[in-house]
Amino acid sequence: MAGFGTGVPGGGVRTGRARGARVWTAARLMLGWVALLWLLEVVDVITGHELDAFGVSPREPSELVDVVPAAFVHFGFGHLAANTVPLLVLGFLAALGSGIHRFLALCALIVVADGVGVWLVAPDGTNTAGASGLVFGLFGYLVVTGFVERRPLGILAGVLVAAIWGTSFLAGLAPQEGISWQGHLIGLIAGVVGAFLLRRRPAQE
Numbered sequence: 001m002a003g004f005g006t007g008v009p010g011g012g013v014r015t016g017r018a019r020g021a022r023v024w025t026a027a028r029l030m031l032g033w034v035a036l037l038w039l040l041e042v043v044d045v046i047t048g049h050e051l052d053a054f055g056v057s058p059r060e061p062s063e064l065v066d067v068v069p070a071a072f073v074h075f076g077f078g079h080l081a082a083n084t085v086p087l088l089v090l091g092f093l094a095a096l097g098s099g100i101h102r103f104l105a106l107c108a109l110i111v112v113a114d115g116v117g118v119w120l121v122a123p124d125g126t127n128t129a130g131a132s133g134l135v136f137g138l139f140g141y142l143v144v145t146g147f148v149e150r151r152p153l154g155i156l157a158g159v160l161v162a163a164i165w166g167t168s169f170l171a172g173l174a175p176q177e178g179i180s181w182q183g184h185l186i187g188l189i190a191g192v193v194g195a196f197l198l199r200r201r202p203a204q205e
């Protein structure tokens with residue numbers, strides 16, 4: 001009896017299942033990431049904001065150990081809430097389009113570059129923390145990676161992300177009291193650089 005396309009190697013059902021698994025993996029990763037941030041903020045409140053000490057104070061050698069932890073600490077639930085939706089959406093899109101391993105490498109690059117950059121250039125007497133540097137980095141990555149890799153779907157995703165979020169992100173680069181625009185800018189640059197450093201090679205197609 002003649003078979004349907006589902007029995008052909010690489011057929012529609014198998015490809016569909018793989019795509020569905022990738023979507024689910026990206027969703028679980030970002031939901032878990034955001035849940036961790038909220039849990040840490042609960043702990044911060046319970047302990048009288050002791051976790052705020054993990055923010056980065058500039059040009060103090062001992063503060064370099066806080067470069068990574070600072071990306072997971074927030075100054076109150078309002079601060080965290082402002083980062084939650086963009087981190088969840090942009091992180092999901094980046095993880096889905098890039099694959100988990102490349103996505104985690106991208107996040108590591110952005111977090112370290114942003115933290116070290118803040119340590120170098122932030123104003124004296126400040127304490128910088130939060131996921132906004134990573135959020136700006138993911139935004140920059142998504143906007144340019146489709147063009148870098150010459151992928152139509154990636155270009156479309158980048159255009160949509162820029163159209164929906166662009167105005168808000170541009171506003172976040174303007175100097176504002178109590179906002180680390182330096183961290184935003186450095187994160188954005190790190191994300192763009194990551195699009196080039198982590199772009200797919202022909203052998204990865």
